[in-house]
Amino acid sequence: MLNFTVGPVMSSERIRNIGSEQVPYFRTSEFSEIMLENEQFILKYSKAPLGSKAVFMTCSSTGSMEAVVMNCFCEHDKVLVIDGGSFGHRFVELCRIHNIPHIALKLDHGKKLTRERLYEYDGQGFTGLLVNVDETSTAVLYDTMMIGEFCKKNNLFYVCDCVSAFLADPFNMDECGADIMITGSQKVLACPPGISIIVFSPKGLEKVEQSNVKTMYFDLKEALKNQERGQTPFTPAVGILIQINERLKEIEKQGGVDSEVERIAGQAKDFRKRIEKLPFELVSESPANAVTSVHPTTAIAYDIFLKLKDEYDIWVCPNGGDMKNSIFRVGHIGAITHEDNKTLVDALIDLQKRGII
């Protein structure tokens, strides 16, 4: 099975082999060292400012999105949410659930966020901004530098959910001025799902320190306090954290974050070139590197997903909700190569020959 979804993605043999080892007991100095090393790598790769910290949460990235919304905002805030797809909309829902005053800046699927649209909200008393840097449902990449400038001008607490953008698109937490960065184990980190990661700038740390949030599992103050000694408040997904450690070192050996971003950009470019002659429209005005969102003009998107899975042993990533029939996605993250792209495109060409697309 060849996996082009956007998570879980293919893992390297090295990472998979760790999955077959016994999972160690974790309240030990040995495991603490691994956790502290993981934190240092994540801070380095997110280009976080001096004094930043990171924690590792055992939950999906939605759990971390919720933890951040709960710990960093309250009923006295006024938050601008970039709502361009399923994941942006999830932030809107989280604000609604937690009674945080918010406005959704709605974008049609596939549309990029322009300076004009953003500055409609300039000087209007907002206190924070939430954005999924790669709106993974449509593969739209937002401009973190432009948004950062807006946040700086308006003095907004700036949350970048980089779940599928981290290590796939250039991101400089320090330069763009983000206060929080979120990612997950099953995207470019190419480990099994189960861990998500939150990075805090010094301003992010200060915000969490002041919070009186009513939660045990998502109490980020406790998570930070435990991470100081390389631990977690509760039993974490220990095995995945060890795989993440190996993967972070693998990225380092292969040239670090910029090389990894370049590799994935190359994987995306190669795929997009190969499908030029197929009856597909690219959905995103501002394509992210991690994933290509494709609108097939001659077939139902979900049918293509099923055909590829059942007849070619290839997974692409279906969309949900009202995008189910119009869009499917092809990921460029994980242990896949240009040769794998060829295998997928050959299958698509075969579907075309068979009159299915």
Place this chain on the structure above:
Amino acid sequence: MLNFTVGPVMSSERIRNIGSEQVPYFRTSEFSEIMLENEQFILKYSKAPLGSKAVFMTCSSTGSMEAVVMNCFCEHDKVLVIDGGSFGHRFVELCRIHNIPHIALKLDHGKKLTRERLYEYDGQGFTGLLVNVDETSTAVLYDTMMIGEFCKKNNLFYVCDCVSAFLADPFNMDECGADIMITGSQKVLACPPGISIIVFSPKGLEKVEQSNVKTMYFDLKEALKNQERGQTPFTPAVGILIQINERLKEIEKQGGVDSEVERIAGQAKDFRKRIEKLPFELVSESPANAVTSVHPTTAIAYDIFLKLKDEYDIWVCPNGGDMKNSIFRVGHIGAITHEDNKTLVDALIDLQKRGII
């Protein structure tokens, strides 16, 4: 490394091998089938009444404890919490955080819950009861049938956290009348940590249905709705769920839940017999099968943990907080044998010969 902690525990080779396979994409009918099969096995093994359901949460068991407290109780409740150690106390903390009126029935470490102590709270307007069936910090097993009778008499919503008791001690959800059962992937299920499981009786389901809880990640109504088709609202720890599936089938092949309970009881009995002549006191008045809590009378408990780890390549389970120096624990769950018990006890005897204990 030989692991006698209470989680993560040793996994069988079969389960570990799955850890080296690629983690599949999960929004598929194939994965749904696995999830539905997992649910059926869990309902069977917890001896849940007809009409019960189960969900699989990607979080530690504390996450599920919090989800249950949030979804099943509110400020109009009055909850009795059996507080005999660290985990009982966690339920007390959860009630405090979520503004749920509660009384802690405090027991000294190692003490069992007697009928007399329990019935001090009879007829006092309680609406619910929270108990960690095996208070894992001290290895005290509570009597779920006796508590169930009390809950029935007082019409209490009855929550059994069976994290380390499930599949280790006899538990019959139907007969004891529990409304909720909680467990985790890294205890007798002997898979890596990252998944916890909640079982709901029909009354438990009804309670969740009526809840207006303010949470996305811990919204059990959504989890139940998704599990109907074998799915989860957010990306779960897919790899661990597949390992759980294999493990549940493994237990079935080996004779089912009663055989597994018997196997672990045998493992505990064998260990306790072997240490009879060592300078140890057993802490628990009502020993659980999953773990033995040991008070060394001639040495510091935490030092024994460190010596065994660093000089014998054996992990036992240290205690935390005020039990750190007085108690260590030895687990009887996971892929360990009587022969492994011998190896551990030989190491302890060697420590004794060396004058360390």
